[in-house]
Amino acid sequence: MNGEVTGTVGTVGSGTRTGAIGAPMERLEGRAKVTGTAPYAYEHSFEGALYLHPVLSTVARGRVRSVDPARAEAVEGVRVVLTPWNAPRLARTDDREFTILQDDEVFFRGQFVAAVVADGPEIARQAADLVVVDYEAHDHEVDPSSPDRETYRPSADDTGVEPDTEQGDVEGELAAAMVRVDQTYRTPREYNNPMEPHTTVALWEGDPDRLTLYDSTQGVHVVRGTIAEVLGLDPELVRVVSPHVGGGFGSKGSAHAHNVLAALAARALPGRPVKFALTRRHMFSLVGYRPDTRQRIRMGAAEDGRLGVLVHDVMEATSRAKEYAEMSGACTRMMYAAPARRTTHRLTPLDVPIPFWMRAPGEAPGMFALETAMDELSYACGVDPIELRVRNEPERDPETGLPWSGRNLVECLRRGAERFGWRDRDPELRAHRDGDWWVGTGVASATYPRLTMPGSVAEIAHEQDGSYTVSIGAADLGTGTWTALTQIAADALGCDTASVRLRIGDTDLPSASVAGGSSGTSSWGSAVVAAARAFREEHGNEPAVGARSRAGTPENPDQERYALHSFGAHFAEVRVNADTGEVRVPRMLGVFSVGRIINPRTARSQFVGGMVMGLSMALHEEGVVDPRFGHVVNGDLAEYHVAANADVGLVEAEWLEESDPHVNALGAAGVGEIGIVGSAAAVVNAAFHATGRRVRELPLTPDRFLS
Amino acid sequence: MDTTITLTVDGERHELTVDTRTTLLDALRDGLGVYSPKKGCDHGQCGACTVLLAGRRVLACLALAVAHDGAEVTTASGLGKGDDLHPVARAFLDHDGFQCGYCTPGQICSAVGMLAEADQEWPSHVTEDLDAPVEIDDAEIRERMSGNICRCGAYPGIVDAIREVSR
Ligand code: FES
Numbered sequence: 001m002n003g004e005v006t007g008t009v010g011t012v013g014s015g016t017r018t019g020a021i022g023a024p025m026e027r028l029e030g031r032a033k034v035t036g037t038a039p040y041a042y043e044h045s046f047e048g049a050l051y052l053h054p055v056l057s058t059v060a061r062g063r064v065r066s067v068d069p070a071r072a073e074a075v076e077g078v079r080v081v082l083t084p085w086n087a088p089r090l091a092r093t094d095d096r097e098f099t100i101l102q103d104d105e106v107f108f109r110g111q112f113v114a115a116v117v118a119d120g121p122e123i124a125r126q127a128a129d130l131v132v133v134d135y136e137a138h139d140h141e142v143d144p145s146s147p148d149r150e151t152y153r154p155s156a157d158d159t160g161v162e163p164d165t166e167q168g169d170v171e172g173e174l175a176a177a178m179v180r181v182d183q184t185y186r187t188p189r190e191y192n193n194p195m196e197p198h199t200t201v202a203l204w205e206g207d208p209d210r211l212t213l214y215d216s217t218q219g220v221h222v223v224r225g226t227i228a229e230v231l232g233l234d235p236e237l238v239r240v241v242s243p244h245v246g247g248g249f250g251s252k253g254s255a256h257a258h259n260v261l262a263a264l265a266a267r268a269l270p271g272r273p274v275k276f277a278l279t280r281r282h283m284f285s286l287v288g289y290r291p292d293t294r295q296r297i298r299m300g301a302a303e304d305g306r307l308g309v310l311v312h313d314v315m316e317a318t319s320r321a322k323e324y325a326e327m328s329g330a331c332t333r334m335m336y337a338a339p340a341r342r343t344t345h346r347l348t349p350l351d352v353p354i355p356f357w358m359r360a361p362g363e364a365p366g367m368f369a370l371e372t373a374m375d376e377l378s379y380a381c382g383v384d385p386i387e388l389r390v391r392n393e394p395e396r397d398p399e400t401g402l403p404w405s406g407r408n409l410v411e412c413l414r415r416g417a418e419r420f421g422w423r424d425r426d427p428e429l430r431a432h433r434d435g436d437w438w439v440g441t442g443v444a445s446a447t448y449p450r451l452t453m454p455g456s457v458a459e460i461a462h463e464q465d466g467s468y469t470v471s472i473g474a475a476d477l478g479t480g481t482w483t484a485l486t487q488i489a490a491d492a493l494g495c496d497t498a499s500v501r502l503r504i505g506d507t508d509l510p511s512a513s514v515a516g517g518s519s520g521t522s523s524w525g526s527a528v529v530a531a532a533r534a535f536r537e538e539h540g541n542e543p544a545v546g547a548r549s550r551a552g553t554p555e556n557p558d559q560e561r562y563a564l565h566s567f568g569a570h571f572a573e574v575r576v577n578a579d580t581g582e583v584r585v586p587r588m589l590g591v592f593s594v595g596r597i598i599n600p601r602t603a604r605s606q607f608v609g610g611m612v613m614g615l616s617m618a619l620h621e622e623g624v625v626d627p628r629f630g631h632v633v634n635g636d637l638a639e640y641h642v643a644a645n646a647d648v649g650l651v652e653a654e655w656l657e658e659s660d661p662h663v664n665a666l667g668a669a670g671v672g673e674i675g676i677v678g679s680a681a682a683v684v685n686a687a688f689h690a691t692g693r694r695v696r697e698l699p700l701t702p703d704r705f706l707s
Numbered sequence: 708m709d710t711t712i713t714l715t716v717d718g719e720r721h722e723l724t725v726d727t728r729t730t731l732l733d734a735l736r737d738g739l740g741v742y743s744p745k746k747g748c749d750h751g752q753c754g755a756c757t758v759l760l761a762g763r764r765v766l767a768c769l770a771l772a773v774a775h776d777g778a779e780v781t782t783a784s785g786l787g788k789g790d791d792l793h794p795v796a797r798a799f800l801d802h803d804g805f806q807c808g809y810c811t812p813g814q815i816c817s818a819v820g821m822l823a824e825a826d827q828e829w830p831s832h833v834t835e836d837l838d839a840p841v842e843i844d845d846a847e848i849r850e851r852m853s854g855n856i857c858r859c860g861a862y863p864g865i866v867d868a869i870r871e872v873s874r
């Protein structure tokens with residue numbers, strides 16, 4: 001593809017003549033980050049701060065009979081003990097996640113039942129331990145695997161993805177198939193665990209009362225909307241500030257209970273900032289997680305591997321407190337050609353904490369299952385796994401019949417195969433041994449929708465010193481937003497990046513959609529391009545000082561006319577110790593097709609980071625629930641293992657040089673999530689090649705290869 | 708119970724009063740407003756709070772402030788000279804050895820401490836020959852840096868950065 005941005009959405013204001021887009025620019029906030037001086041939520045300067053420590057329920061279901069704060073209140077330095085009986089009342093109580101200290105019901109273990117605010121963090125913690133809570137415990141259900149659990153069909157998710165679909169003659173094709181795969185795949189509870197714990201500093205002050213939250217969030221306007229509604233405030237009276245975010249991977253994509261608790265505490269102590277940083281252990285019940293999934297995949301194919309039918313039935317756990325559905329089967333609707341297909345999702349409601357987004361919700365567990373099943377089919381047919389995928393390429397989106405805006409899966413697979421050395425691979429199982437280690441290689445596809453969210457607005461103003469201030473309430477959670485939006489603005493204005501002053505992460509700035517669904521760059525970037533165009537139209541190339549223009553993310557009619565998806569191919573080399581079952585992954589390669597790359601340096605880090613999280617998902621991650629008490633027994637970073645440096649070998653990512661003319665004016669789609677999608681399957685498939693042992697349940701702990 | 712102690716942080720001497728239960732990390736962050744060391748777990752499990760105490764890397768969340776009265780603490784913000792970044796910090800920028808940046812000050816302090824340990828011939832779990840001079844290759848870097856978790860998965864860039872400085 002050529003290097004020009006073209007398409008029905010329109011071209012970037014001044015083309016790409018500045019060279020800003022596509023330059024490997026160093027992170028603008030990088031200096032502040034390597035010295036540790038970039039302020040995260042807890043780290044703004046506050047006068048007279050107080051500290052909150054919560055009390056969490058120790059039963060998984062029941063009622064709070066009483067809370068006795070007397071011993072806590074007697075501790076010197078304690079300012080207030082909030083209980084369900086004395087906490088300020090909320091305006092909206094229909095969403096259980098945000099209905100904090102309003103009644104006596106306990107929906108899961110680890111729910112807020114009281115909180116202490118004190119002069120120092122040690123005092124608050126000590127006093128929280130002294131609060132006596134008496135419960136009426138009820139029987140609870142936290143184990144999704146017991147057979148007689150009730151299940152139900154969820155409603156469509158926030159992006160309109162339906163739970164069930166069916167096309168063609170599923171039963172007929174299954175009966176007629178020459179080759180069949182019918183297997184069930186499981187993924188455990190997984191936790192985002194961003195390194196910066198979720199944190200809010202809440203301050204009520206002024207007349208009229210104004211609430212400010214210094215928050216660690218992927219969307220300041222999203223948090224403002226929720227908090228204003230729950231507290232019954234005019235949104236104009238709530239400000240959310242979040243210039244730097246220490247990771248999120250989805251869990252910071254919405255307000256959570258702690259925002260409400262901090263706001264309630266601050267309400268009780270006007271004029272004093274109340275600091276509330278969750279502990280690592282709190283994060284295992286209060287800020288979401290990927291629910292456990294059980295996915296049955298049935299495939300029917302001809303002898304040459306061409307699919308006749310694909311069925312993907314998903315069972316997932318959810319919380320009785322609030323529904324969350326992970327649409328893990330959605331990828332099966334568009335990934336491969338087949339005349340018949342069916343996808344279903346069912347939820348098992350349990351007395352567990354509320355699940356929420358974790359990097360590539362749906363696609364990450366779904367493509368683990370689908371791509372492992374494809375590997376099983378390749379062995380069942382005796383067709384090379386790359387060739388099998390090529391044979392099942394759909395010309396159009398199989399579900400909607402729409403043309404692809406650009407489907408370059410095959411190119412990703414071929415390019416990756418060449419670089420990885422796939423051609424020399426001997427498909428024989430358990431045939432390659434290096435000392436104590438069985439060695440194998442595996443491949444899997446990746447996909448992620450090219451989403452753009454409506455509703456973002458950017459403002460551009462010309463300053464006295466000749467620079468341009470570009471304002472939008474966007475978020476940078478390590479994704480490179482500070483840098484990428486600066487590059488986009490410079491390019492659209494036709495100036496150099498040094499002349500752009502970006503402002504993000506504050507509700508005082510124009511509204512921005514959430515950093516989620518890999519939609520940030522597309523949604524905010526499109527608004528910035530539109531604002532730059534409006535600015536040049538209204539003020540020309542010699543703007544007066546103070547000239548300003550605003551514009552929103554434009555509507556994109558191509559969203560209805562094309563199937564917009566990114567693709568990729570993962571390759572992994574795996575070594576499994578013949579005696580101990582230990583699994584090592586010395587080499588991973590990902591090749592991606594995501595449209596234009598705005599900044600190769602930060603994009604590479606996104607891809608590599610996603611692949612490392614996929615490796616972590618494959619080898620380590622599992623939240624283990626104790627069915628007797630309903631808590632996660634390994635709720636800290638020593639026991640919930642995430643990949644450490646020594647777990648990771650060579651991880652390489654590259655991408656196709658391309659531009660998607662239908663996705664937006666930039667030709668660029670998001671890069672934050674596709675790196676994790678399919679990477680765990682590539683590892684599992686490589687482990688099968690190495691050992692001949694097919695593992696269908698994550699993670700690949702050593703015991704799976706022993707016995 | 709409160710106690711008054713002195714700490715020299717990045718060359719600046721401070722006197723402060725702390726609750727005797729206060730960790731060195733909270734003394735720096737809540738007491739002095741020095742936020743360069745981060746809190747990722749408060750349990751010695753993540754490395755985000757790593758600082759240098761007399762040149763040695765230490766987890767500030769596992770140290771009690773009162774046990775370090777008079778200590779000299781160096782954080783990532785005090786590693787450079789004036790406006791010049793420390794070579795390890797510079798290399799992290801050059802190799803994009805971070806994303807969100809929350810683990811980064813700890814990674815950088817840890818890397819500086821780790822290179823000093825290697826200079827002093829301290830072996831690690833992966834050092835094969837305990838009599839030969841320590842050579843910092845990729846396996847040594849990965850092993851010695853595994854006390855610092857990066858959930859953004861910037862490890863390949865971190866290893867590239869440290870390898871460059873170690874040469
Ligand atoms: S905060 Fe000290 S090791 Fe995690």
Ligand code: FES
Binds near residue numbers: 247806811857858860
């Ligand atoms: S840069 Fe985000 S945790 Fe390391």
